[in-house]
Amino acid sequence: MQLSMAHLIVLPVLLPLAFAALLAGLGERRRRAKAALSLLSCVLMLATAIALLLWVDRAATPGAFGVYLPGNWSVPFGIVLVVDRLSALMLVLSATAGLATLLFSLARWHRAGVHFHPLLQMQLMGLNGAFLTADLFNLFVFFEVLLAASYGLLLHGGGGPRVRAGLHxxxxxxxxxxxFLVGVALLYGVTGTLNMADVAAKLSAVPASDRGLLHAAAALLGVAFLTKAAVWPLNFWLVPAYAAASTPVSALFAILTKVGAYAVLRLWTLCFPASAGASALFGGHVLVWAGLATLAFGAVGMMASQRLARLAGYSIIASSGTLVAATGFDDPALTAGALFYLASATLAAGAMFLLVELMDRARALEVDLPSAVVTDVRLPAFAETDRHADANLDDDQTVLIGRAIPAAVAFLGLAFMLATLVLAGLPPLSGFVAKVAMLDALLELPSGAGPYGGRGALFALQILSGLLAAIALSRIGMRLFWSPEDQSATRLRVAETAPVALLLGTCVALVVAAEPALRYMRDTADALHDPQQYIRTVLSARPLPYPSQVKP
Structure with a gap:
């Protein structure tokens, strides 16, 4: 790989870090300058993420990797950043969610508290670092960076509900x-290393006497990751927190939960593949059934929700359960479909969180007109001849023909419909393509695949969860859009509609480019389930010679 392109790997970490330091020094009075700089940072991050994705996708083999040694130390002693198809995909999702969050906040939310822009940049830095790092200790560091920033963002805007949800x-x-920290310490005691590729290479040499300690360390790490991925029963904190957060922060948190699911997918396929001997597929049945329970819990929660914000939170739980359950089957085709679903569900959930405020605002503008006003409505001349005809009349006997739908209402209705189609997995959008890919992969599996009939349970839950999501979202949509009350005109700003259009437009683009997108996901899954390519590439990375060592 070209050295100039390899330097791009570190930019998703350095860019938000540098801009966060700059924004923190500007103070709170220069809000316009801070907004402009923050927007520049997000645009550059998105451009860098897309460039990295295209870079690794151009490789002729599924295992396309770029390795960067920030300290120029030999592997496994120094910090290592690795970009492959999976991490590049997550970088694009993170940058897209970050840009949408920032655009929406510029309407008003970035003025609701202090240090919004530096916190947003630090959040993105932690996310990008977690997706790029190749060693467990730095994964812990980036986890803490993104969590520290998320604590401040969750409390942004103040208020009792946010404080209570934030404490939990x-x-x-x-x-x-x-x-996480205890698991890392145990793993280091067993293997003597924290580099992911080096850990995976040394697992086969762990003596039988230490195998139990190794599995205990893996179990502790798994519980930590599954808690962050909101897997049942460790997900009671998610819905109250996400529903209480400010609108743009909730949209950004749609990608936050996927960090735990990413860590599970990355480490489980790397360290416990089918070729791992005595530790082969360790904990796979736990992943399958924990994911199935999470998917069922999320689907039932969506059906029971009466508020759109809580429903969107449960949809995130359901998507995490789908990805975790699919991981436990250790099937590349199923993993590919789950990755496509991950991208679609994350974008649609982010858009749904943004729509919550806009739709609540429209609902709050409803007015109950007095009956005298209603009876004084002048009908068109063609309607005066047949005042008692009930065709094309609303509940107030007002003619519907020729009545224009306000542009804001039309936008909200269309956006809500598109997000509903994606989250419920209905045709023709990307959620449907993802579910069909997963169902097709499940049908190709042997009848006994999955622990204790997990194959059939996941197949049934995929269909049932989509049905429950469609019913729940349709019920809320009818209450919000088909209510008979007259409404005042709702005004939406470009800064509020543009991020919704960005997220849902990306879902539409996934359908338009479904074939190359699915091919990308298949290549990503093939590389994940063949970890030797990752191990060889990382361990073979060599530091560059210092200028004094280069011969003239």
Whole structure:
């Protein structure tokens, strides 16, 4: 790989870090300058992420990797950043969610508290670092960076509900971080290394006497990651926290939960593949059934929700359960479909969170007109001849023909419909393509695949969860859009509609480019389920010679 392109790997970490430091030094009075700089950072991050994705996708083999040694130390002693198809995909999702969050906040939310822009940049830095790092200790560091920033963002805007939800959120994540640290310490004691590729290479040499300690370390790490991925029963904190957060922060948190699911997918396929001997597929049945329970819990929660914000939170739980359950089957075709679903569900959930505020605002503008006003409505001349005809009349006997739908209402209705189609997995959008890919992969599996009939359970839950999601979203949509009350005209700003259009437009683009997108996901899954390519590439990376060592 070209050295100039390899330097791009570190930019998703350096860009938000540098801009966060700059924004923190500007103070709160220069809001326009801070907004402009923050927007520049997000645009550059998205451009860098897309460039990295195209770079690794051009490789002729599924295992396309770029390795960067920031300290120029030999592997496994120094920090290592690795970009492959999976991490590049997550970088694009993170940058897209970050840009949408920032655009929406520029309407008003970035003025609701202090240090919004530096916190947003640090959040993106932690996300990008977690997706790029190739060693467990730095994964812990980036986890703590993104969590520290998320604590401030969750409390942004103040208020009792945010403080109460924030305390639960902080307590649960601190406990998960403690488990993470203990698991890392145990793993280091067994293997003597924390580099992911080096750990995977040394697992086969772990003596039988230490195998139990190895599995205990993996179990602790798994609990920490699954807690952050909101897997049942460790997900009681998510819905209250996400529903209480400000609108743009909730949209950004749609990608936050996927960090735990990403860590599970990355480490489980790397360290416990079918070729791992005595530790082969360790904990796979736990992933399958924990994912199935999470998917069922999310689907039932969506059906029981009466508020759109809580429903969107449960949809995130359902998507995490789908990805975790699919991971446990250790099937590349199923993993590919789950990755396509991950991208679609994350974008649609982010858009749904943004729509919550816009739709609540439209609902709050409803007015009950007095009956005298209603009876004084002048009908068109053609309607005066047949005042008692009930065709094309609303509940107030007002003619519907020729009545224009306000542009804001039309936008909200269309956006809500598109997000509903994606989250419910209905045709013709990307959620449907993802579910068909997963169902097709499940049908190709042997009848006994999955622990204790997990194959049939996942197949049935995929269909049932989509049905429940469609019913729940349709019910809320009818209440919000088909209510008979007259409404005042709703005004939407470009800064509020553009991020929704960005997220849902990306879902539409996934359908238009479904074939290359599915091919990309298949190549990503093939590389994940063949970890030897990752191990060889990382361990073979060599530091560059210092200028004094280069011969003239």
């Amino acid at each position: 959120y902080i307590a649960v994540n601190l406990f998960a971080s403690l488990l």
